[in-house]
Amino acid sequence: MTAERTDTIEERRRLPQRWADEVHEKHNLAFIDDYHASDWVGHFDGTDLTNAEYKDMQRELINGFPDAEFTFGPVIVEGDAVAGHWVMTGTHTGEFVGLKPTGRTVRVSGTFLTRYDEDGRAVETWENIDQFGMLQQLGVAPEEFTLGGLARTLVNLVKSGR
Structure with a gap:
């Protein structure tokens, strides 16, 4: 992402949906390496994650809910920070955190705040998930x-x- 600067509020507002499209629609986990700075740290419901741990978490989610779709709104941009609310819907058709597939469709929500560097790469994320x-x-x-x-x-x- 270093070649693509995020100089406008609207471009920064679209970053979370771009992440969802790449990681969950296209199952492109390599995108995380471009999206996150190498020293990115995530704070998820009180647990700190490295890039590698975050990719494992996303791999687990894709395995359990391969049809997961994320929608974002509202998304607020303030300086180098982007914050908002998301909703994920998906069907539990694969093993997820040790749970055998149930075939149930879920609708889960969460909130996030991500700080970006001057090149538009995420450097730190806080997220709460239901x-x-x-x-x-x-x-x-x-x-x-x-x-x-x-x-x-x-x-x-x-x-x-x-």
């Missing part, structure tokens, strides 16, 4: 969170080998 909502939609976690529901969730996770 992981519990995804587990509910996959039938692993209970619809209502109760003590009994927590026990069933733990049993389901143990049965799935997680």
